[in-house]
Amino acid sequence: MTSDPAKRFEDLLVIELAGSVAGGYAGKLFAGFGATVLLVEPPGGDPNRSVGEALGDSSTLFAWLHTGKGGVCLDLQTASGRNLLRRLLERADVLIESSSPQPLHPATSDVSHDRLVKLYISPFGLTGPYRGYRSTPFTDYAAGGQMFVTGEPDREPLQGAGRQPEYAAGTYGFIAAMAALRYRARSGAGQTIDVSHMEAMASMHQWTSVKWTHTGTIERRIGNKYSSAHPITIYPCKDGYIALSAAGDLSTERFLSVIGMAHLLADPRFATGLDRLEHFAAFDAEILPWLLEHTVEEIVTLGQEVRVPVGPVPGMLELLQDRHLAAREFWETVEVAGRALRYPGPPFRLSRHEWQQKPPPRAGADTAATLGEQGIRHLDALRQAQISAEGGDA
Amino acid sequence: MPEQPMALDGVRVLDLSRVWAGPLAGRILGDLGADVIRVEATWSRGQKDVSELYAQRTGRYPQGKAGARPWNREGMFNKFNRNKRAITLQLDTPAGKALFERLVETADVVLENYSPRVMPQLRLGYDRLSALNPGIIYIGMPGFGWTGPARDWVALGTMIEPAAGLSSLMGYADGGPYKSGVAWADPVAALHAAAAITIALWDRAADPEHRGQAIELAQVEGMIDFIGEELLAAQVRGADAPRRGNRHPFYAPQGCYPCAGPGGPSRAAEGRASQTSNDRWIAISVTSDAEWQALCALAGFDDALACLRLDERIDRHDALDAAINDWTATRDHAEVMQTLQRAGIAAVAVFDAQELVENEHLAARGFYVPITHPDAGTFVFPGLPAHLSATPASYRLPAPGLGEHNREVLGGILGMSDNELAALEAEGVIASEPPG
Known part of the structure; x- marks a missing residue:
């Protein structure tokens, strides 16, 4: 078996098919720490471009998740689109596919490049009786057990803040992909990773399952408090x-x-x-x-x-004025659609590894031109793949 | 048969962390194959004696009983510390510190979640440890970071979630900010810590000089990144969004609806939900007109409701909730989930602990794994939620007893003799029981 030459993080190529917030956040971590991430959007663009407040040709959700990624438009409904993707994946280290609220039917399940790490993230995963079920961020809280324990005892259970289940699943996906890359460096072998929102959430309780297994106690809602002590x-x-x-x-x-x-x-x-x-x-x-x-x-x-x-x-506007975060220079300015926005900074800081957030890719931009503007190092690989695909070289 | 390969084979982690955020980070690395060694103060698991009343009230000891060696039996500790070895070491003694420094020379990662003052005060900060071992990866995960006016604030996960703005986004529409039923910021910090460590391990492997680095994980900052889009949206709107309970800006109806349970039909609609007899709910999220029409057909709603478009459904959400309540209140929530999912509607039963542990889907995926602990017995615990085809997680060790691996680690790795270990124990530098 061959082992990798010492490849820098910055030399990693990640292909992310537009999908869920979970996939987007896993890709954001790769891009933020310097890997090349190409976001593959269908003709008409990633549906997340219209989720949240409008920002030029995209939205606040899209603009947050896809900082620093290159944009590639491929129609995976066509043979040439799929062929181009396959060519891209030959050069890629990691593929990210995700879906929500609909279940994931991977477009790449038949792609078997030996060295590729394929990361699949979906509400319930690729196996098991719920694999075809749908789930929104709201119902994800129910699936993972957080909802049952959140809220007033005599009222309906409550959802959490925003899209926590997807961020959690995305982070688990990133960890697993990095671990798989480490294994590949040793063995030469890629692998497939299956992450579900439900399991991610079910793994993020302090003692909910423990109280049941150890004493038959069901952890219940106790209001805006905590079950270990007051206040x-x-x-x-x-x-x-x-x-x-x-x-x-x-x-x-x-x-x-x-x-x-x-x-x-x-x-x-x-x-x-x-x-x-x-x-x-x-x-x-x-x-x-x-x-x-x-x-x-x-x-x-x-x-x-x-x-x-x-x-x-x-609240959000108050948080943006927080003195501590300002002193730590946490906020970063990113210009999106002519508007300077204050972005939250890195989730953690490494002393010898830079973090950066560049604007997200524009919609419908010509693929090769977009890559050129973004200064993407893997442009040659894409050009080659594109030429081959156009030449009908399957 | 060769042993199953593990992704993080050959990585040694010294885990100094406590409670939840740090230990879960260490557990994730351990599940992936790292050799995680907990380094614990002799008093870190509390006193030798645990009152039966406390054991019973926490609900976290096997069968509610403190039992023999209660310090090794607490369920939360055992959940977060599987796949680890453990030694005791008093880092505030010269001998303890010297041994720790020798261990650092053999390690790849040091993981701690103390306040920013502790490790520098022990003179075991990153500068010192990297002088001993330039390859060491050091991660600290204080609530507010190593710098800034709030760096010395005492922080717990239950306070980080509100401080990061999440609580302002939660709560009933008629109430104030709300916190999660779990200390949500803790496991989020754990995930970010594990992610950061995998990056630093990669960097070190790619570095000709094999250098490690320091990782500063300010829990509040990582937590804010999980609502990043909300910060951007508030700037574009120039205002915070209103609190919406369980509702959604453009999925309607969306809500948590009462179902029948052991106590019969739900009476939540009459304002008489009784948690103890009947606490069954279904979460439903309708994301399109077609789904709404399908739900109306299944629930037998008339055409006047079924033809409502999104903006009308948002306007009449209260009335739709009442109609759905009536339909779900006499039905089992698992049955409603199946019925609606078959029609392509995102509906999920609001699972409680028992339903999760016994869940057919999670069982089919092998999510809960049985682990046998010599002092606590056999229980199932959540596994790693990432299924890796070539290097799956392994569950090879139960949570370690206090000081269980003193001899294996201090003897096996550092070459201490039994006599030397006995002397350390006599001096209180190591121990296999908590102080009396």
């Missing part, structure tokens, strides 16, 4: 909301002391985190008047000074 919650205050996570008795003691209510600790109903959880309404009634007289800034400062985990609960 781990969001409280209203004078000018908004604060998130208090006094998980341990010591941090509760510190917090109550600093707000001048240490006497509550003598009350047996409030002795431990689980006691306070059982009597949360009485506990909250004691401290709410104080909270409502103080601002987010005052409470967070006071709490953090005595090492209590307490923080703000910002």
Whole structure:
């Protein structure tokens, strides 16, 4: 078996077929850290170009997910389109195919280049009785068990924020693809990876399954709280909301002391985190008047000074003004459709590996020209493949 | 038969992390084949004695009982630490620190989730460790990062989710910001940590000098990236979106509808949902006119409803919810899921823990895996949600007992003799039981 020469991350070529947010985020991580990612869109463009607020020929969702990717328009309904894709994949290291809400029927299942890592991400995966089921981000929360435990006990369960299941599945997909590339470097062999939103979500619980398997206890909704101790919650205050996570008795003691209510600790109903959880309404009634007289800034400062985990609960526009994130230069400016937008920065920072976000590919742009403008290093490979395909060389 | 190859064979991780975010990151690497060695303080799993009352109330000990060696029996720890070995080491003693430094010389990755002050205070920060081993990959995952005015904030995942803006996007339409039922920021940080480590491992393999690097994972930042499109949308609109409960801007109707359960038909529509007797729901998301018409046909709704277009369905969402409630309330949620899915409608039962663990789909995919632990017994745990055809995840070791591999690691890797280990134990540098 042959092993790879030491190929740099920047030399990786990733072919991403336009699909779901999950596939888009896996591709975004590759592109952000410098790999060449070509987004293959059908004629008429990726449907995600119209999801979210409009931005020129695309949308806020598309513009977030596809930073720095090259755009390639291929009609995979035609033989020449499929042939061109096959040629592209001969040079590629990773293929990403994904789908949501519809199930994934891979366009590349018959492609078997020995060295290719094929990453498939879909709501329920490629096997099993639900493989043909549909799921939106909303129903993904139900499938993975998060929805059942989120919300008020006497009301309907709640969805999470935005498209978390797809981001989670996309990140798992990225990890698995990198692991598979590492294996390929040793063995010369590519492989196929199957990631489902449902399993990704089901793997992201703290003790939901453990309580069932260990004691037959079903974790249920307990409202805007946490099942291990109280107060781990969001409280209203004078000018908004604060998130208090006094998980341990010591941090509760510190917090109550600093707000001048240490006497509550003598009350047996409030002795431990689980006691306070059982009597949360009485506990909250004691401290709410104080909270409502103080601002987010005052409470967070006071709490953090005595090492209590307490923080703000910002909305989007407020978050964009956050002093800490500004000081860390987290926000990056990316110009999309003539508009300078502040983008969230990297999910993590590597000391010897740059991160970058360039504008997303334009719609319907001529494939070769788009690649040229983006300065894509694999342009030659694509040109060659295109010429071969046009010449009917199957 | 040659052994099954593993993607991360030959990678050694020293896992200093605690609770959830760090341990899950280590578990993912372990599932993929890395040799993950937990380095734990002797007191890290709490006191020697756990009261039966506490064991029972947490619901996380086998059969609710503390039992013998309770520090090795807690289910959450055992879930996040399979495929790892464990040693105890007091890093705040000179001997403990010296041994750790020798281990670092043999390792590829150091993973910690302390506050940013801890490792530098122990003089075990990246600078020191990379001087010992220039190939070392060091990852710290503090809540707010290594710099900035909030760097020293005490943080937990339950507070990162709100701080990253997610809570503002959640909640009932008539209420305030809301948090997930799980500490969602923790597993998200775990995934990003594992992703970062795979990049750094790649870089090192490609580097002629085989250099490692430092990875700073500010949990709040990675969490914000999971709602990146919402930040862009708010800028374009110039406003935050309203809180919408379970609804969607252009899938309608969408909601969580009550179903029949052990307690009979749901009475949620009368405002009398009782969680204990009847907590069955179906999540439905209608993404097109055709799907809506199909649902109406199955539910026997009249044509006046079936002909509604998207904007009309959005306008009349409350009335549609009431009609759907009436239809689902007498039906089993798994049955509704099947019926609607057959018609091509995204409908999924709102699964509880038992339904997940016993789920036919997950069973067919081999998702929950049985693991036998000498002190805790045999339980199923979630497997790795990525199925790799050539290098599948393996589940080869149960979570380690406290100090279980002191001899194997400190003796086997560092060559310490039994006498030296006994002396370290006598000095309290290592231990196989928590302090009394």
